[in-house]
Amino acid sequence: MTNSVSAAAPFDHAKADIILRSSNNIDFRVFKLFLSLASPFFETLFDIPQPAEASEDQEVKDGLAVIPVIEDSKTLDALLRFCYPCTLADDPTLDVLQDALDVLEAARKYSLDSIEKKARQAISSPKILEVEPLRCFAIAHRGRLREETLLAAKQTLALPLIPGWFQEIELITAADLLSLLTYHKKCGDAVYALRDDISWITSHYGSNEACTWLLGRYLYTNYNTQSYNNCNCPRASSSKYRLFGIQSLQWWDNFMEETFKELRDKPCKATLLAAAEKTVQSVKALNCQACSQKVTEGMRDLSDLFVKKVEEVVSRIELELNF
Numbered sequence: 001m002t003n004s005v006s007a008a009a010p011f012d013h014a015k016a017d018i019i020l021r022s023s024n025n026i027d028f029r030v031f032k033l034f035l036s037l038a039s040p041f042f043e044t045l046f047d048i049p050q051p052a053e054a055s056e057d058q059e060v061k062d063g064l065a066v067i068p069v070i071e072d073s074k075t076l077d078a079l080l081r082f083c084y085p086c087t088l089a090d091d092p093t094l095d096v097l098q099d100a101l102d103v104l105e106a107a108r109k110y111s112l113d114s115i116e117k118k119a120r121q122a123i124s125s126p127k128i129l130e131v132e133p134l135r136c137f138a139i140a141h142r143g144r145l146r147e148e149t150l151l152a153a154k155q156t157l158a159l160p161l162i163p164g165w166f167q168e169i170e171l172i173t174a175a176d177l178l179s180l181l182t183y184h185k186k187c188g189d190a191v192y193a194l195r196d197d198i199s200w201i202t203s204h205y206g207s208n209e210a211c212t213w214l215l216g217r218y219l220y221t222n223y224n225t226q227s228y229n230n231c232n233c234p235r236a237s238s239s240k241y242r243l244f245g246i247q248s249l250q251w252w253d254n255f256m257e258e259t260f261k262e263l264r265d266k267p268c269k270a271t272l273l274a275a276a277e278k279t280v281q282s283v284k285a286l287n288c289q290a291c292s293q294k295v296t297e298g299m300r301d302l303s304d305l306f307v308k309k310v311e312e313v314v315s316r317i318e319l320e321l322n323f
């Protein structure tokens with residue numbers, strides 16, 4: 001007799017009519033009906049002889065037939081939760097890639113089509129994609145999941161151009177990897193080219209008065225007259241990122257120069273948000289009242305514009321991959 005442990009609720013029900021035993025010896029007391037409704041595989045499986053007429057090799061526990069399965073308790077628990085009605089068990093959250101893969105494999109094996117679909121969705125959910133985009137890319141491409149592969153490829157832009165080793169690298173061919181790297185390189189170059197003509201920034205603001213925060217200008221009132229004065233922050237000697245013909249602030253020049261350099265390697269939203277945040281902090285450290293007062297809000301607006309622009313450019317680049 002195996003030394004088994006009972007699973008937690010709801011898989012410990014007294015009125016359950018069959019026991020599924022996981023590979024790590026956890027007994028799940030379940031209702032055949034729920035599983036049979038979810039998959040014809042289970043319907044056939046449960047057609048085995050009942051305990052009363054069972055053969056010697058059919059283990060019986062508390063009067064119920066015990067069916068050993070190869071899945072471990074974690075995977076089995078997730079699978080059963082998907083099969084059970086939501087009044088008895090919530091759908092499990094699959095936010096770790098390996099868990100989603102285990103459930104996907106089991107769902108395919110047991111012909112649980114709707115669960116297979118949910119596990120596939122989980123693999124392309126932002127939570128999993130953000131953490132392991134390359135593994136998702138390889139798995140999705142191997143599984144011929146076009147949408148999921150493209151999503152994962154886009155997410156790999158947050159990694160350096162030359163990736164490190166990853167578990168599923170052998171699932172893809174050298175040609176697939178070359179396509180991915182070419183895509184990444186093209187995205188990086190296309191985003192980098194945005195620096196050559198920054199009219200997308202000036203046309204967003206319309207006039208220099210709408211973006212005084214990034215020009216180092218503040219409104220100065222003297223009796224009844226108002227005029228713009230320059231703050232004391234250092235100005236850049238380069239005219240590369242000059243807006244409305246006004247000499248650039250050094251911090252603005254640095255932000256543009258560094259951000260584009262980083263975007264070339266990782267052309268994605270995360271790169272931009274990190275660079276914007278870093279600039280907000282360094283501007284605040286300058287202790288310039290005019291700049292530090294408005295930089296947080298200004299950078300937030302500018303990042304929105306910048307992110308939109310980067311995503312627009314990236315969306316035009318095609319990943320040349322055969323499915």
Ligand SMILES: [Zn+2]
Pocket residue numbers: 216231232233288289290291292
């Ligand atoms: Zn300033």
